[in-house]
Amino acid sequence: MIQTGIAIDLGTSGFRVQALDLDSGAIIASAISTCHPLPGSNVIDHIHFTLEAGLETANSFVIQALNRLLEGLNIDLSRVVRTAVCGNPIQLSLFISQDIEDLAYAGSKKLESLGKSGVVRDACIIKAGIIKELILPEDSEIIIPPCVHMEVGADALAMIIKTGILERNETAIVTDFGTNAEMALFHNGVIYTGSTAAGPAIEGRHISCGTLAVPGAVSDIEPEGGRFRLTVLDERLLPEKGDLISLPEGETAEKCGSTPVTGITGTGVIALISEALENKLISIPQINSTDGLLKLTENVSFNRNDLMEAGKATGAIRTGHLTLCANAGISPDDIQTACLSGAAGTYLDVRKAQTLGLVPPLVKTVIQAGNTSLAMARDLVLQPEKTDEMSRLAEKLRDTYCMFSSSKIFNRVYLLEFSYWTEGMPLNLYRSFLKKYGLPDFNPGVSSPEIIRTVENQLGETGSTPVAVVDISCREELTPTGCTGCKACEIKCPQKAIHVGENQPPVVSVDLSACNGVSCKNCERVCPEKCFSLNGYFQKFAGQTACL
Numbered sequence: 260m261i262q263t264g265i266a267i268d269l270g271t272s273g274f275r276v277q278a279l280d281l282d283s284g285a286i287i288a289s290a291i292s293t294c295h296p297l298p299g300s301n302v303i304d305h306i307h308f309t310l311e312a313g314l315e316t317a318n319s320f321v322i323q324a325l326n327r328l329l330e331g332l333n334i335d336l337s338r339v340v341r342t343a344v345c346g347n348p349i350q351l352s353l354f355i356s357q358d359i360e361d362l363a364y365a366g367s368k369k370l371e372s373l374g375k376s377g378v379v380r381d382a383c384i385i386k387a388g389i390i391k392e393l394i395l396p397e398d399s400e401i402i403i404p405p406c407v408h409m410e411v412g413a414d415a416l417a418m419i420i421k422t423g424i425l426e427r428n429e430t431a432i433v434t435d436f437g438t439n440a441e442m443a444l445f446h447n448g449v450i451y452t453g454s455t456a457a458g459p460a461i462e463g464r465h466i467s468c469g470t471l472a473v474p475g476a477v478s479d480i481e482p483e484g485g486r487f488r489l490t491v492l493d494e495r496l497l498p499e500k501g502d503l504i505s506l507p508e509g510e511t512a513e514k515c516g517s518t519p520v521t522g523i524t525g526t527g528v529i530a531l532i533s534e535a536l537e538n539k540l541i542s543i544p545q546i547n548s549t550d551g552l553l554k555l556t557e558n559v560s561f562n563r564n565d566l567m568e569a570g571k572a573t574g575a576i577r578t579g580h581l582t583l584c585a586n587a588g589i590s591p592d593d594i595q596t597a598c599l600s601g602a603a604g605t606y607l608d609v610r611k612a613q614t615l616g617l618v619p620p621l622v623k624t625v626i627q628a629g630n631t632s633l634a635m636a637r638d639l640v641l642q643p644e645k646t647d648e649m650s651r652l653a654e655k656l657r658d659t660y661c662m663f664s665s666s667k668i669f670n671r672v673y674l675l676e677f678s679y680w681t682e683g684m685p686l687n688l689y690r691s692f693l694k695k696y697g698l699p700d701f702n703p704g705v706s707s708p709e710i711i712r713t714v715e716n717q718l719g720e721t722g723s724t725p726v727a728v729v730d731i732s733c734r735e736e737l738t739p740t741g742c743t744g745c746k747a748c749e750i751k752c753p754q755k756a757i758h759v760g761e762n763q764p765p766v767v768s769v770d771l772s773a774c775n776g777v778s779c780k781n782c783e784r785v786c787p788e789k790c791f792s793l794n795g796y797f798q799k800f801a802g803q804t805a806c807l
Contacts, residue, residue: 263287263338264640265395267325268414268633269346269354271295271302271438272462273471274731275633275718276328281340284641286720290331290727293471296324298797299776300459301438302349306363307777309353311797318356320771322392324731325354329394331727339395342387343402343639345632347412347439347454348380351403355390380406382646402639404646405653408660411454415441416649416656417635419450422598422628430589431596432580432619435631436461436525436603440576443656444583444594451586453661455579455669460565460572461603463524465775467753468559470522472496472602472717473728477520477527477555479608480534486512487534489555490527493518494725496716498606502556507540507547509554520556526606528569531561533611541566543683570680577616577701578663578673584699585668586661591701594619597708600631602717613705620702629714637719671696736768737799741790748782748791757782769796 261280268275273294278287297305297320309317329336344354352359361378382405388397395401404413414435419425424433424445434442440457443450463469463476470476478498479490489501493516501520503513523531535541535553546553546563553561584591597618599607609625612618618625628634638645663669675692678684686703693700718726744765749757756773760766782791 261338262340263334265329265339265342266633266636266640267342267344268630268636269321269344269350270632271305271347271350272300272459272464274325274328275630276325276332277633277637277718277722278332278334278339279637279640281641286637286722288332288334288724288727289718289721290328290729291471291473291718292324292328292729292731293473294731294772296320296731296733296772297353297776298771298774299778300464301456301778302347303456304776304778305349305353306359308797309359310363311794314353314356314359317353319392320733321350321353322390326392326394327731328729331729333724333727336394337396339399341400341402341640341643342395343404343636343643345404345413345417345636345639347414347441348406348408351380351406351412352378355385355403380412382650384643400643402643402646404635404639405650407452407653407656408662411441411452411656411660413635413649414632415443415452415454416652418598418600418628418631419443419652420648421631421634421638422600422626424596424598425450427596429595430593431598432583432594433598433600434576434580434604436576436599436601436607436617438462438464440579442576442579442583444580444587446587446589446593449587449659450656451583451659451661452656453579453583453663455575455663457572457575458568460528460568461525461576463522463528465568466523466528466565467562468522469528469565470524472524472526472606473521474726475518475521476524477501477522477559478524478606479527480530480555482534482538489520491516491518491520492524492606492716495721496718496726504555506535506538507553509556509560511556520559523555523559523561524606525603526608528561528565529573529603529615529617530608530611531555532566532569533608533614536614543570543679544681545683567681571677573615573617574676574680575673578669578676580619581672581693581699581701582661582663582666582669586659590699591619592621594622596624596626597622598626598628600628602630605629605714605717609708609710610705616701620704621706622708623706624711625708626711626713629719630717634719668698672698732770732772734768734770736766737796738764738766739790741788742767743788745787747785747787751781751785753779753781767791
């Protein structure tokens with residue numbers, strides 16, 4: 260009988276799951292979600308929901324979402340003997356129902372005042388039966404890798420190991436292009452690490468027509484004969500030649516490809532901004548069109564708010580790079596190799612990324628490594644002893660970890676990035692402030708590095724069947740006291756997560772996985788009766804199991 264292993268990547272914006280044949284190591288099937296089951300698209304929102312609804316409830320939502328993905332693999336789950344789970348500290352804690360209050364509050368003094376202490380997050384192996392509601396065999400093993408710090412987890416360790424950054428005898432930087440944007444700089448034998456809250460725009464979220472890297476997502480845009488050629492991800496998440504369009508009108512000059520466009524992912528956003536800047540269609544922070552839109556299709560467009568969201572995300576990543584360089588006492592120009600991981604790192608056009616400051620300007624080599632968190636989970640499934648390597652590395656990194664949230668350097672540089680992307684601060688003025696502060700400057704030019712792509716798509720191999728895109732959405736109903744059914748909350752919800760029924764009293768349903776959480780709260784602000792409380796809604800879930 261074939262013994263099966265399961266590799267899981269718990270991302271902040273979505274989950275990825277793969278089944279492996281433990282004898283051959285071959286990938287049998289893959290399944291992904293297009294969202295996270297908890298409200299919000301960043302870890303702060305996930306923590307907030309957990310504190311309001313309770314850890315038990317948040318854990319139930321995560322596990323039930325994973326169960327859907329496991330079912331989406333369409334395999335015999337009774338044959339699973341080993342599972343490995345990789346992700347950041349918050350996602351791993353939610354998975355095993357581990358206290359997260361030490362992750363919710365910054366600073367040891369605040370934790371002491373609350374009578375809390377840090378939770379030990381070392382590597383461990385548990386039985387699946389410990390995880391309530393999980394549909395894997397109870398006696399099968401689950402490998403939980405270690406974390407470095409409250410902001411840097413197993414996914415960061417994975418990107419360092421899987422990109423081979425430590426094996427290169429040169430100054431190199433590795434970045435996981437995701438919501439938390441973990442990064443590590445290797446210089447003179449020392450590893451400097453940090454994690455910046457880039458936000459979800461780099462993965463296509465908080466963008467009006469944005470999406471994760473799923474089939475139908477625009478992942479790149481190239482100029483062609485005075486127009487622009489779209490690249491679209493197909494059912495195996497491979498880039499496919501798409502339609503030829505005009506910008507900013509979005510008129511189709513030539514139909515091409517078999518995958519219909521459903522949205523634009525983070526790398527498509529980066530490509531669009533880069534090409535629009537080069538062709539004078541954007542003057543930061545403005546879009547130079549009559550209606551303020553860049554249209555890719557009739558239903559997919561890009562607006563000024565999207566531009567600023569993407570700018571804040573890319574600015575956070577460049578700020579992180581400059582902060583690590585300052586800690587190491589070097590300039591970004593000294594970096595010789597850049598390694599890119601994550602879905603965005605897989606499909607990113609390096610030249611376009613360099614023009615926006617996402618990749619150091621003078622690197623000689625760029626390695627695009629795919630989803631290293633999922634790749635590490637696969638390694639752990641096949642070779643559980645690799646947890647020892649991760650534990651040794653985690654211990655080493657704790658001495659040179661930089662908490663960006665309390666770094667004066669990070670705060671100063673990000674203020675400049677924010678001014679550049681939202682107020683149009685000239686780049687030469689930005690750089691003059693860096694010199695005034697005595698911080699590393701960057702060359703605005705673009706090199707022509709050697710590009711090494713280690714995978715064709717973000718997941719690597721996907722199995723013999725198409726990748727299953729699984730719906731893990733969760734909609735719950737409530738009847739707010741005093742609600743008149745005016746539908747103001749439904750109309751103003753940017754994610755279309757709210758629906759107000761026609762009955763009396765009105766029943767309001769909310770799709771939790773689509774809701775932007777407390778980072779939005781449009782529903783509360785526009786309610787004329789002030790009868791809808793997002794926190795109150797979350798608290799209604801306390802002690803409940805998931806509604807999936």
